Amino acid sequence: MRTPLRFITRSCKTVGSWQQGAFLTPFPTQCRIRRTSSDVCKEEKSYVTTPIFYVNASPHLGHLYSALLADCMHRYKLLRGFNSRFATGTDEHGLKIQQAADAAGEDPLTFCTGVSQSFRRLFSSCSVSFTDYIRTTEERHRRAVEHFWCTLRDKGLIYKGSYEGWYSTPDESFLTSTQVADTVDTTGQAVKVSLESGHKVEWLKEENYMFRLSAFRTPLLDWLQKSPDAIQPERFRQDVLQWLQDDLPDLSVSRQRSRLQWGIPVPGDPDHTVYVWLDALVNYLTVVGYPDDHNQWWNVTRHIVGKDILKFHAIYWPAFLLGAGLPPPRRIHAHSHWTVSGTKMSKSLGNVVDPFACSRAFTADGLRYFLLRRGVPDSDCDYTDHKVAKLLNAELADSLGGLLNRCAAPALNPTQTYPPFCPPSFPSEWDGRAVPEDYRMLDAVQSLPTSVERHYESLHVHKALEDIASCVRQTNGFVQRHAPWKLNGKDSGDRRWLDAIVHVSLECLRIYGTLLQPVVPQVADKLLSRLGVGADERKWTDLDFLPSYRGKDCPFRGRTLGPDTGVLFNRLESPSGDKQKPKKIKKQIISRQTN
Template structure:
């Protein structure tokens, strides 16, 4: 196998030390991308890896295109769920959070997630930011004290109204219980004294904002859902604290030791903590928030209203994605259908999982995980991408001599020294145009987190390169003593053009694939002896680099740098 678990774990260290406050100097036009911060009541799952990877591919692509970028991910570490999970584990909450937060960092390292900051809500600068944010919005009169009664879900950390809940049967016990209609989580009726945020006073302003920003929530279906919620009924004010007697593990409400901040009020502020708030308040870079569909209300309604109240810039956009299922059902430990991304990556490589997810996931719907499809994706990559390179660089074709002919005569010169062949010239020209056009052709999709069509275009290149070989059979174009010098020269030029077209197309593709499958791309570019300083966008064009493949030794046809593995039983 190409990579093992241990090798990947030590691949890279974070570039950010969480206890430091760093002022960000980002322009308004920077690509600021965030994942949700992940709740640490349990170890990472496939959905976490998907959010990380989707953001990472987009961020790498922006950086690859010389755009200013900043990418954050992290862990959400306060709240009743964490408190109860820590108690169950017999650990102090902070120690419990430290262990699980490290598992999320390990997942990022395994998956080659190139974040700029891994933020934790227990970081000192975040606690300072949240406390300051509370004080700011409290001074505007947006916070008041009151009593709250309603159906509370520990799992969702949210209150629900009577119309939001329904009776259901517990799958384990068969007993009746009340659950949230939206999430299916159990709810219990509670009454307590809390602080409230005047959400209702901002409803009309938020509707007006949505009407003037029709692309604020993407895809369209989620924009429509949020607008329906905003316009169909009056928003209730939001309880933003919990009694300390019930919630011990949280950030203290300023000047009131008897109350802890509601976990979502705390968590959402992370997006501006990472920009240096409260030291930095002017020109905060608008973010692209990538979120799962189950947390749209918090990001699409509460967070914009919080920002309005604090008179801070709105996000650039909120991009919503679906969930990962297995055999059409939600993953759960009780069903035994949980896919562990660390375990999967240790066996098949993280890049195989990255490619599977990016090729098969659509933002508009839930996606179905299949280990067979991960296995098939890995094998297909080896068969299409790796074997094409191994074939072109084999001793049979002496690729170095092909490059020498290209450098000496140029592509046009080689064509002039061949017998006229309109079919070959058209196939090669079309392939070159397609490869050279790939960066601009896939830019809009990748920039908007729509990965399958972009990868489909990339996936088409090795198919077309292999077609050149099958159609024009360069292995038959050899020097023969029975041929004239002119015929031998024409054959060598013809073979050089065919082999070069196929191999150089793959070089360009691997440069682009650095954003999607960074470990595989590096391995293949290394195999081709492509210089590390010639792997940028400007070299992702046919003929932009003619000084690679020196002394490449392919032992035999089929000897690929990524070795196939068996499907796990």
């Protein structure tokens, strides 16, 4: 005879499952979701930015990944009830742009407008929901840069001096002798290159304006000591601390106008052009109304940047801000790069992945899910078409889509409603059908919002999605374990147990759909709509899992499900079921090369 599961009445605080004479982790009557004032206070603010993308070439997968991380953070903050802003845009000044426009036979502004529009099209096609799009060729940005420059100049932090050293045109930066190395070019000629980027450098001597970066080594170290989470992940914070072990030379912040015309002239000196990185970094202030209205947003700023531009954002930019009397960003999230089949993307190798073709081949949500699921901020990530198809088939089509299809199908749910939950059936002291694995599943789903919140906040989206995928697998195991399709619908006990299984599964799906909104907004909307969850019932405060289990009213009990809108996510397979489809897709994805 099986030992009955313990039944706890509504007045009790916990319900535990029974295993070898001992209770498992209690399932609490009160929801574990940590609710803060941000859940109800609409004035709590969030401001997240991508880097503004350089328009010397078309957008690639790495650009999209930065934008998706920022979009996920923005959507998550909106879900929490924040007043959130999300800024992205294009960096359109500098020598590389001037040269690219000349090569294309266009004036610089026309060239910039065309490439900037391609970024907007990509973001639109992938549901990137920015609130602000900034171009550095805008008049509002020129005014902000001029004011910022004058503020630094008036504080004595900018002076005119002669600069001599190695200069990388592609990187638009001067380098010290320790930052360059000897090599030979394709013709066998001896050249020097940047150790960091590999780009060729040339010796240059010219009169420029200099920023007193050397004065900010100690203030920057103090900032990082007082704000240990200012740069994430930790490995990148350690990189910045390592850079700060050496003295910081003063930084050249202008270029001779005779060499660089495409940029903002230095205020009061038309013979010089503002250094493109000083110009570009100010965009984050331009968006929020600098110099007039930025204060209400600036103290909540989060930058999301690739690791290759970390030094500009974690050393130069905070130093500029401190010099101008402004605080550094609240947080800088750096992320690593994407490779293709283990190799760095390169036009010469012909392996540059076209994100436009990817979004068409795998759908916008499919591409979003793959990049955010497999992207790991502190290590490079690898892309192949087969990996995309395999992951999406397993987790979106089969696991999540299959679960919804089972529980919403007329075979198990002939009334097409959110069936009632009968407490005497789950658990029951007289006819216990639940097993310990079921209680572990309930506990996992109950604690899921807390873990997802932690991972979204730290921008470890891949960890949040792993937790969700794990719970989806557990829920599928729950349904498979109890095989409700084998129950006798005419037997009252079987009918109650069937309803309980479907009710619990639909509740799990509701939680998954709500939590997935920042990552796959279209799939999540389709899922929640099928469950009959209204647009005003999809907030973080609605993550009250399985209230009927705790003797509370469930607002969805008896509700008619939404119309059947078809398969949640179509499998990415050829009709024969082989693995040729991704190979066919690959030709389409690689066909459009970055210019």
